[in-house]
Amino acid sequence: CGKSAPSVAELKEMGYTHILLATGAWKAGKLDIEGNVQGVIEWMKKEKKQVKPNLSGNIVVVGAGNTAMDAARVAKRMGAESATIVYRRTKKEMPADEHELKLAIDEGVNLVELAAPVEQAKGMLLCDKMVLGEPDTSGRRSPVKSGEQFSIPCDLVLSAVGEQVDSDLMAANGIEMERKGPA
Numbered sequence: 474c475g476k477s478a479p480s481v482a483e484l485k486e487m488g489y490t491h492i493l494l495a496t497g498a499w500k501a502g503k504l505d506i507e508g509n510v511q512g513v514i515e516w517m518k519k520e521k522k523q524v525k526p527n528l529s530g531n532i533v534v535v536g537a538g539n540t541a542m543d544a545a546r547v548a549k550r551m552g553a554e555s556a557t558i559v560y561r562r563t564k565k566e567m568p569a570d571e572h573e574l575k576l577a578i579d580e581g582v583n584l585v586e587l588a589a590p591v592e593q594a595k596g597m598l599l600c601d602k603m604v605l606g607e608p609d610t611s612g613r614r615s616p617v618k619s620g621e622q623f624s625i626p627c628d629l630v631l632s633a634v635g636e637q638v639d640s641d642l643m644a645a646n647g648i649e650m651e652r653k654g655p656a
Contacts, residue, residue, distance in 0.1 A: 504535055504632035508593025513544045513633040528552040531626040533598050535559050535590050536633030537566075542573040544631050545582040557583040557625060559590060561603050561616040585625060589616065598627035 484492050504510055513534065532548040534541045537560040548556040558577065560567060563586045567574060578584065588600040602621040605614040 504590065504630070504634050506590050506592055506630070508598075508630060509628065510593060510630040510632055513540055513631045516631055517544055517547060529554060530628030531555045531557070531596070532629050532631060533557045533559055533590070533593075533625065533627040534631045534633050537562070538568045538633065539570055539573050541631075541633035542569050542577045542582075544633055545577050546580050548631070549580050549582060555583060555626065556581070557585055557627075559585045559588045559598070559600065559625075561587065561589045562605065562614070563587060566605075566613055587616070588623075589618070590630065591622065593627055593630045596626060596628055597624040598630060599624050 479487070481492055503512075513536070528548060528551040530553065532545070532553040532555070534545045534548070534556065535558075537558065541558055545556040545558050564574065564584065574584075585600070587603040587605070589603055591599040591601055593599075600623055602619045602623060603616040604619045606617040607615060609615045
C-alpha cells in the first residue's frame with residue numbers, strides 16, 4: 474500500500490492503551506578482532522537472497538545464542554566445507570535453546586567450547602583457550618584466559634555476539650532503554 478505503520482503516539486491517539494513492539498534484536502554487536510569478520514545479521518540477510526548454495530571454505534560463528542545456531546546451520550546448507558561455533562564458555566552456559574544446539578549439531582555443525590577468538594588470518598582462526606573462573610554478577614562463571622592458544626581452520630568469521638534492540642527506534646517512539654531492556 475505504501476503507507477507506513479502508525480507511530481506509538483498515533484496508536485495512543487487512536488485509543489490503544491497497550492502496545493507491543495516486537496522488533497527483535499537487529500542491531501549487531503561487535504567482535505573486535507582482525508581478519509575476515511562479518512556481522513551475522515547482515516550476512517544472513519545477504520545469504521537469504523541467494524538462489525542456490527554458494528559458500529565454500531570453513532565458516533566459524535562466534536557466539537552461542539539462537540542467532541549463532543541459525544547462522545551455522547545456514548552456512549552448512551549454503552555449502553560451507555565446515556561450520557563451527559566457537560564459544561568462550563561451555564555448552565552448559567550457552568544462552569541458545571537446547572533444541573537449537575541439537576539441531577545444529579545434527580546438521581553437522583561443530584562446537585568448540587572454552588575458546589575466545591583472537592585473529593583470523595591465512596585460513597585459520599587463532600583462539601585463546603579459556604577456563605571458567607568465579608561467577609560474575611549475573612551468576613555465570615566468567616571465562617578467563619588459560620595462557621594457551623590454538624588455531625582452527627577458518628576462512629570467514631561470523632560475529633553473533635551481543636545483538637541488541639535498536640534503541641534509536643525505541644527512543645523515536647518514546648521508550649527509554651537500558652542495557653537489557655526498557656527503563
